[in-house]
Amino acid sequence: xxxxxRIAASWSNGRTRLDCIRSCAPIHLRDTxxxxxxxxxxxxxxxxxxxxxxxxxxxxxxxxxxxxAASLALPGxxxxxxxxxxxxxxxxxCLYWLPEPLIACLGCNHRILIxxxxxxxxxxxxxxxxxxxxxxEMPGGVSNRIDVTLAGRPLIRNELRVGPGAxxxxxxxVAGKAAAIxxxxxxxxxxxxxxxxxxxxxxxxxxxxLQGPAALATAAAADGRELRAVLETAQHLLAG
Amino acid sequence: xxxxxxxxxxxxxxxxxxxxxxxxxxxxxxxxxxxDLASLHAFLIGRLATAGLAAAGLAAAxxxxxxxxxxxxxxxxxxIPSPALREVSRRQGRLLLRAARALWPxxxxxxxxxxxxxxPAGARPSVHLVGPHHPVAMGAAAAxxxxxxxxxxxxxxxxxxxxxxxxxxxxxGLDPLAVHRLLAEMAPDMDDSAHxxxxxxxxxxxxxxxPGSILLDLYAQRHALAxxxxxxx
Amino acid sequence: xxxxxxxxxxxxxxxxxxGPVGSGKTALVAALCRMLAxxxxxxxxxxxxxxxxxxxxxxxxxxxxxxxxxxxQTGCCPHTAIRDDISENLEAVEELETRLAPLDLVLLESGGxxxxxxxxxGLVDRQIFVLDVSGGDKVPRKGGPSVTSADLLVINKxxxxxxxxxxxxxxxxxxxARRGDRAMIFSxxxxxxxxxxxxxxxxxxxxxxxxxxSVRG
Ligand SMILES: Nc1nc2c(ncn2[C@@H]2O[C@H](COP(=O)(O)OP(=O)(O)OP(=O)(O)O)[C@@H](O)[C@H]2O)c(=O)[nH]1
Ligand SMILES: [Mg+2]
Numbered sequence: 001x002x003x004x005x006r007i008a009a010s011w012s013n014g015r016t017r018l019d020c021i022r023s024c025a026p027i028h029l030r031d032t033x034x035x036x037x038x039x040x041x042x043x044x045x046x047x048x049x050x051x052x053x054x055x056x057x058x059x060x061x062x063x064x065x066x067x068x069a070a071s072l073a074l075p076g077x078x079x080x081x082x083x084x085x086x087x088x089x090x091x092x093x094c095l096y097w098l099p100e101p102l103i104a105c106l107g108c109n110h111r112i113l114i115x116x117x118x119x120x121x122x123x124x125x126x127x128x129x130x131x132x133x134x135x136x137e138m139p140g141g142v143s144n145r146i147d148v149t150l151a152g153r154p155l156i157r158n159e160l161r162v163g164p165g166a167x168x169x170x171x172x173x174v175a176g177k178a179a180a181i182x183x184x185x186x187x188x189x190x191x192x193x194x195x196x197x198x199x200x201x202x203x204x205x206x207x208x209x210l211q212g213p214a215a216l217a218t219a220a221a222a223d224g225r226e227l228r229a230v231l232e233t234a235q236h237l238l239a240g
Numbered sequence: 241x242x243x244x245x246x247x248x249x250x251x252x253x254x255x256x257x258x259x260x261x262x263x264x265x266x267x268x269x270x271x272x273x274x275x276d277l278a279s280l281h282a283f284l285i286g287r288l289a290t291a292g293l294a295a296a297g298l299a300a301a302x303x304x305x306x307x308x309x310x311x312x313x314x315x316x317x318x319x320i321p322s323p324a325l326r327e328v329s330r331r332q333g334r335l336l337l338r339a340a341r342a343l344w345p346x347x348x349x350x351x352x353x354x355x356x357x358x359x360p361a362g363a364r365p366s367v368h369l370v371g372p373h374h375p376v377a378m379g380a381a382a383a384x385x386x387x388x389x390x391x392x393x394x395x396x397x398x399x400x401x402x403x404x405x406x407x408x409x410x411x412x413g414l415d416p417l418a419v420h421r422l423l424a425e426m427a428p429d430m431d432d433s434a435h436x437x438x439x440x441x442x443x444x445x446x447x448x449x450x451p452g453s454i455l456l457d458l459y460a461q462r463h464a465l466a467x468x469x470x471x472x473x
Numbered sequence: 474x475x476x477x478x479x480x481x482x483x484x485x486x487x488x489x490x491x492g493p494v495g496s497g498k499t500a501l502v503a504a505l506c507r508m509l510a511x512x513x514x515x516x517x518x519x520x521x522x523x524x525x526x527x528x529x530x531x532x533x534x535x536x537x538x539x540x541x542x543x544x545x546q547t548g549c550c551p552h553t554a555i556r557d558d559i560s561e562n563l564e565a566v567e568e569l570e571t572r573l574a575p576l577d578l579v580l581l582e583s584g585g586x587x588x589x590x591x592x593x594x595g596l597v598d599r600q601i602f603v604l605d606v607s608g609g610d611k612v613p614r615k616g617g618p619s620v621t622s623a624d625l626l627v628i629n630k631x632x633x634x635x636x637x638x639x640x641x642x643x644x645x646x647x648x649x650a651r652r653g654d655r656a657m658i659f660s661x662x663x664x665x666x667x668x669x670x671x672x673x674x675x676x677x678x679x680x681x682x683x684x685x686x687s688v689r690g
Binding site for chain 3: 339
């Protein structure tokens with residue numbers, strides 16, 4: 001299934017306005033007072049799916065994107081599934097991407113490509129959580145690549161790969177025995193004034209200050225709950 | 241002359257400080273992640289597929305000498321989220337550049353030295369911070385030695401795998417023959433990674449591989465603060 | 474050589490301090506810093522397995538500011554870091570020299586090693602080798618590159634000689650046989666001014682080094 005969805009937010013008359021909210025199955029977008037929700041109509045990305053989501057946040061606007069429940073990456077007949085998220089965040093705009101986790105189910109073959117073009121002076125909080133298989137299940141293949149440019153300079157390029165086809169992913173160099181891995185990227189003008197210090201958030205979790213007014217919290221956790229707790233601590237420390 | 245220079249550049253005895261770095265192995269051993277041959281193997285496979293591949297891509301791109309040094313520098317920063325590892329990378333890059341300039345003097349390495357601040361006698365406080373990232377220095381050194389991008393990728397991959405392997409021999413007292421047999425078994429994968437990394441060396445830099453590894457990043461942060469460490473990283 | 478290396482003599486004298494584990498290298502470095510602090514600007518690079526206790530020790534002794542000490546890790550191979558691949562040490566030395574310029578003296582303590590460990594000429598200008606009597610009075614006779622070629626041989630812990638049955642006269646004789654008229658000093662660093670003679674040796678080497686017309690030895 002091919003789908004193209006889009007959210008565009010701008011600032012007018014003293015508040016954030018959604019100029020565009022276009023859903024295309026299987027992605028359903030719903031505007032709520034709490035943010036725009038990705039509502040799971042279908043189970044989640046199936047093999048063969050090719051989904052694109054565009055997000056634009058204009059100067060002054062604040063956009064929060066959440067999801068109602070975890071999504072499942074499932075195998076399908078059509079080969080790999082791909083989700084591409086293209087984001088542009090203008091100076092003085094804020095984007096909070098805080099969806100529920102993705103669960104990598106046995107046999108899935110899923111790629112996520114996130115490209116964020118962020119202007120100087122923008123605020124971004126971007127959370128990614130990946131649960132490595134349903135209970136007792138080995139995960140299928142997932143690759144999650146995030147590319148952020150800030151003020152025209154590459155800020156972070158990071159691809160995490162798990163499952164069959166990702167050599168050594170469950171070994172002591174990459175994710176070890178973790179059942180859930182995730183990250184939180186925070187970009188904020190405040191971190192330009194007071195750079196984030198490196199912080200240890202547990203034996204396999206920590207905050208890594210990036211080259212720029214930004215930091216990456218990264219974690220390999222025993223389960224989704226522990227992962228969320230660590231990333232929430234990080235969010236609290238980095239973005240108040 | 242090319243392949244002889246590749247052997248020189250990749251040799252563990254190349255005097256650029258490599259022997260003092262464990263590539264995360266010291267912390268992996270300290271935290272129990274690596275304790276025997278099997279766990280060493282798992283570590284090395286993961287390191288090859290992540291840090292090794294990322295370094296090889298940057299080294300191969302640098303070796304083309306087609307990309308601006310500052311763009312390669314930014315691409316390196318973006319692929320190393322751990323600040324401790326960024327510093328280690330620059331330190332090793334600085335030492336490699338110094339050694340390579342003594343071996344293969346010429347405009348390639350002079351340009352790189354000038355672009356990354358060098359260490360002119362007047363530049364006092366920044367001495368500790370400047371220097372090219374290690375993979376960039378590796379690629380530039382390979383170019384200066386008349387080598388191809390694929391060779392640079394090979395050297396980077398070899399360095400990424402054999403460094404921690406020899407650290408494991410020293411830290412755990414593993415049988416060096418068994419560890420080297422393991423390296424020989426990994427040789428085809430190392431070659432594949434080098435080819436894969438070199439394939440995109442002339443293309444856009446954002447398309448270079450950027451595989452991350454959560455534990456290597458966290459180990460590096462932890463190691464930088466560790467008491468009584470034996471290795472520099 | 475890279476152009477950034479300042480020409481000799483515009484930089485301080487670099488002195489390596491080597492010797493077996495526990496022979497008194499750190500004690501000597503501390504004593505020298507204490508005795509010479511008034512007269513020389515000193516930086517220290519240590520290859521010891523460095524902990525904050527070491528730093529605390531030196532700081533609490535008022536020996537040297539923390540920022541004048543750099544620790545270099547040697548990856549379990551102390552002799553490699555001072556002889557075969559000196560780059561990490563060289564980097565640390567140059568960083569100190571640049572940051573704290575002008576320095577008169579940099580002391581570089583190697584990790585404890587064996588009798589064959591010597592410093593590279595690319596790293597230091599003079600080397601001191603510290604033995605102690607507790608290894609037995611036969612050690613100088615064994616020779617080895619460090620005993621024969623060090624610019625100064627220190628035989629330390631002579632206060633213990635009676636207890637371990639070491640004959641200092643034998644050590645002196647063997648050392649002269651190995652080293653000819655190169656300098657050799659007995660010391661006991663337990664005593665307050667136990668490093669006095671060694672400090673004098675350092676001062677004369679620094680004076681030699683700084684003299685524009687001096688010819689390098
Ligand atoms: N009795 C006696 N003890 C000494 C003397 N000099 C040093 N010591 C003691 O010997 C021990 C080792 O001295 P260090 O200075 O740490 O020796 P080191 O050569 O730096 O040791 P490593 O760095 O571990 O190789 C310490 O307990 C010192 O107090 C001495 O002249 N006499
Ligand atoms: Mg010592």
